Amino acid sequence: MDLNIQTWIDRLRAGDVRTLARAISTVENRAPGWSELLKALFPHSGKARVLGLTGPPGAGKSTLVDQLARFYRRGTDADRNKRTVGIIAVDPTSPYTGGAILGDRIRMQEHFSDPGIYIRSMATRGSLGGLARTTADVTTVLDAAGRDLIMIETVGVGQDEVDIVRLADITILILVPGMGDDVQTIKAGIMEIADIFVINKSDRDGAEHVEREIRTLQSLAIRGDGWTPPIVKTVASDGTGIEELAGAVARYEEYLQQKNLALNKSVENWQERLIEMLRDALLEKARAQMTDGNMARYAAEVAEHKRDPYTLVEEIAAKVGKS
């Protein structure tokens, strides 16, 4: 970082989009100073509302997110600048499709001449990288930069996606008619965390069928907080149902407030996140103590069965923090 932290923060808080982009890159790439930047930004965060949107490929998430963004930008009162939007498009499946989404997104950003909508794409980190953690950190940057509403959009319905959308205040699962057995796969894992269901492309055949499937699955799993996730039908491409979706979001927000659930949810999330952060910090420490050369030699010895990895790891762990 060639600017001092305070300058970054002043510019960020003033809404400077180029500084925002640079701050996100710094955090995303763990470039020098990333940790100091986050420390300085954290006290300014915590005001944004975070929506997590996920669903299988082809469900029309990007279009839906864009429509929602436009809706929130239009606002419900006279001051059009009141709700600024940040969108993080995450693709946990691959660097390849990540690239594809990035391409789409760059085009989309151009369509939005409105600086009140900021879009950022992120693709897969290595298996140790912790995409969920990076997403959380980027959310903190957008939040501290004063974005009122942050939408995290992710493709897929596996554990990665669960980890990513878990950090949202409100999770929206987007399904489409004609998914067939896929709904069965989705129930697996993500059905439990959806606060709102969307059936997008609901003008297609099979919307009723998907709705019935969701209802059936809902009857099997009772949520601890007493909320029954509503099902909203949309056709994102022409804007149908977007207002209803925003209404469902508002109702759930109200419910969270009433029941004081928002803070509980945040405490739970932080408990997980702190442990993940601690794990990463310790790993950094361990790596620092071990040159790559050592690691390669250890791996070779284990692969040749000259050394048992379980004892080896205990020995290395015992040394961490002692030198």
Add this chain to the structure above:
Amino acid sequence: MDLNIQTWIDRLRAGDVRTLARAISTVENRAPGWSELLKALFPHSGKARVLGLTGPPGAGKSTLVDQLARFYRRGTDADRNKRTVGIIAVDPTSPYTGGAILGDRIRMQEHFSDPGIYIRSMATRGSLGGLARTTADVTTVLDAAGRDLIMIETVGVGQDEVDIVRLADITILILVPGMGDDVQTIKAGIMEIADIFVINKSDRDGAEHVEREIRTLQSLAIRGDGWTPPIVKTVASDGTGIEELAGAVARYEEYLQQKNLALNKSVENWQERLIEMLRDALLEKARAQMTDGNMARYAAEVAEHKRDPYTLVEEIAAKVGKS
């Protein structure tokens, strides 16, 4: 563990299936003594051939795995007991479908009266659990117990599955006709690691189309090791193509031997696994130093924005190993 380690090992090595089941449970659940058991078993491992099989839900993986198991049990020479088989069915997507697979698998195990086929199901661990690591440890148990061939079967095509099948010597990706755009999603992430492609249910319309898609994707990505993954067409339900698949496996095994690639691959895998194991060990250490109460308090302070999590984690990490 109520038996001493040597007794466990003697019984395991003698092929006792009940001891095998108990040893796997000990390792899977991290029950007392799990680490000592793995240390003692490791020197006996390293002889098994490990196949990783993955593909989208509905591709017929279980049926294919069962057919392959039967094929290997029949053997190619007079001694029918020569190739014993261990199957680990992993479902990274959810405890729910994990349960479903488990149910199926229990029924399957009953179908196999042959003790030379041992089947084990594993469902999702928590986000910190490291399903890939548990799978690797269970593989070590089966290997040390003398299973000649271990098949790891997993559902899905995301990062979790990549992590799981990565520990196999040979990775088989199972596709089906009529996947449509889904092949595009799969290319993402897992196409690179497949050593053999299977088009199962190849009597259905669209088999040629899937084959063309695979060929196209192959032409885009050149493997570092010079191997061109073959495409085998099967109809697992009636056994069509199973012998051809086993032939492809044998050819790849030979290729690995010739090029001395097996050891290289193993060294690479261990480099990743050692780091993951070290991370887990350090996390254990950190958790031990922090009571759950502390963690909850920290999480609450961060959620209320009274404390910045980045500094907090640095402080905790600095203390690890110092007391």
